[in-house]
Amino acid sequence: MESQKFAQELIDFIYKSPTAFHAVDSVGKILLACVYKEIFENESWKLKKEGKYFMMKNSSAVIAFHLGRGELVEEGFRIIAAHTDSPCFRVKPSPEIVSEDAYLKLNTEVYGLPILNTWLDRPLAIAGRITLKGNNLMKPITKLVNINRPILIIPNLAIHMNRNMNTGIALNEQKDLLPVVGLINDNLQKDNFMLKLISQELKVNIGEILDFDLFLYEFEKGSLIGINNEFISCSRLDDLAMVHAGIIAMTKVGSSKATKVMVCFDNEEVGSSTKQGAGSPMLAQLLERITISMTLDREAYFRTLSNSFLISADLAHALHPNTPEKADPINRPIINKGPVIKISARQSYTSDSFSVGVYESICKKAGVPVQKFVNRSDERGGSTIGPISSQHLDINAVDIGSPIIAMHSIRELAGVEDHLMTEKSFEEFYKS
Ligand SMILES: [Zn+2]
Numbered sequence: 001m002e003s004q005k006f007a008q009e010l011i012d013f014i015y016k017s018p019t020a021f022h023a024v025d026s027v028g029k030i031l032l033a034c035v036y037k038e039i040f041e042n043e044s045w046k047l048k049k050e051g052k053y054f055m056m057k058n059s060s061a062v063i064a065f066h067l068g069r070g071e072l073v074e075e076g077f078r079i080i081a082a083h084t085d086s087p088c089f090r091v092k093p094s095p096e097i098v099s100e101d102a103y104l105k106l107n108t109e110v111y112g113l114p115i116l117n118t119w120l121d122r123p124l125a126i127a128g129r130i131t132l133k134g135n136n137l138m139k140p141i142t143k144l145v146n147i148n149r150p151i152l153i154i155p156n157l158a159i160h161m162n163r164n165m166n167t168g169i170a171l172n173e174q175k176d177l178l179p180v181v182g183l184i185n186d187n188l189q190k191d192n193f194m195l196k197l198i199s200q201e202l203k204v205n206i207g208e209i210l211d212f213d214l215f216l217y218e219f220e221k222g223s224l225i226g227i228n229n230e231f232i233s234c235s236r237l238d239d240l241a242m243v244h245a246g247i248i249a250m251t252k253v254g255s256s257k258a259t260k261v262m263v264c265f266d267n268e269e270v271g272s273s274t275k276q277g278a279g280s281p282m283l284a285q286l287l288e289r290i291t292i293s294m295t296l297d298r299e300a301y302f303r304t305l306s307n308s309f310l311i312s313a314d315l316a317h318a319l320h321p322n323t324p325e326k327a328d329p330i331n332r333p334i335i336n337k338g339p340v341i342k343i344s345a346r347q348s349y350t351s352d353s354f355s356v357g358v359y360e361s362i363c364k365k366a367g368v369p370v371q372k373f374v375n376r377s378d379e380r381g382g383s384t385i386g387p388i389s390s391q392h393l394d395i396n397a398v399d400i401g402s403p404i405i406a407m408h409s410i411r412e413l414a415g416v417e418d419h420l421m422t423e424k425s426f427e428e429f430y431k432s
Helices: 002-015 020-033 193-202 237-252 282-293 298-306 353-366 385-390 416-431
Strands: 052-057 061-066 077-083 088-099 103-111 124-132 141-152 180-183 209-218 223-225 231-234 259-265 309-313 340-342 371-373 396-401 403-405 412-415
Touching (some): 002 223, 002 231, 020 052, 020 061, 020 124, 020 141, 020 237, 061 237, 061 282, 077 282, 077 416, 088 193, 141 180, 141 193, 193 209, 231 237, 237 259, 237 403, 237 412, 237 416, 282 298, 309 353, 309 416, 340 353, 353 396, 353 416, 385 396, 396 416
Parallel strands (some): 077 259, 077 309, 309 396
Antiparallel strands (some): 052 061, 061 259, 088 103, 103 180, 124 141, 124 209, 231 412
């Protein structure tokens, strides 16, 4: 079945993408295989009409674009935006902590807003980026590392030691959530444990390691589940599912009149206010540089923006089978019933009747059903990249996403059909 095959491709993509750095690396590999050319921020760009390019930022964000065959000003940009990061734990500097002369633990801090208890009693691994000394001290070398072995666990307390366990307990981030990495013995040297592990993994001397950005992730691979394999149970679906759907749609659609853009920002889960986040000028500058490269002036750039459209693609909440009362009484997205348009009176989503109308028409043309999400009036709901991006880029935009259950759990639950339907809607958007 096409949808199950595509869902399995998503699971494989996420497995190869344990951190934002690796997600960008995975995206880069897909783009290179489709003859997209990597270009760099510090170079002068000589872009060709109908050319396919991508630019990375901080190795954790990426923008891919395929120049259209039509006039840039008239046709505008067709942009899909998603994010590469997911809630998790970040390893602190000098992370080794010895507990009771017996256990070696790692000091970590929480990144974003994970459902903390879902991280307990699960085999965990470590991945991220390492910065090494280079010849130029202003330009150190960075390398990705993925220690893809179940080397860590955050153990629960026995229920006999806390009889309130099943009526809700508060987990302290500094006390209850530090992962155990082993028992102290002759073979496990606690001093510089982390640096030694990295040096072995990368086959470099400890002295070469300047610093690291390391994160914990779930060791287990995602899977299709349900009696008819209708669900995807996997880590980091938020928002790698939309990164995957966007990149695949972009590479599948050939030449179009408009210029196709897929932007994958980092740091959405911590507010987007980094140089590689949606709160930065990264996307606006890239779009302006495309215009300059086409030998157009600044007015032409602003005219191009007014003819452009942005889909902010981040996952949406589906109705929960055990807690349906948390959803709006009328607008209740269901798994495998199609992508969801997100709407909010407080404008925490960019959607308005104009942009909703555009996306609905795209879905109709693609033969894809579409659903709507609004928060219950007494619930605040989350935030996403669309409104943050709008602060830097004045473009008509809509917020959408595939529906999922258990958002921010270590294993989120999505629908096999939804993933393909959302991708089909993206293809139609890029063709329009
Ligand atoms: Zn998200």
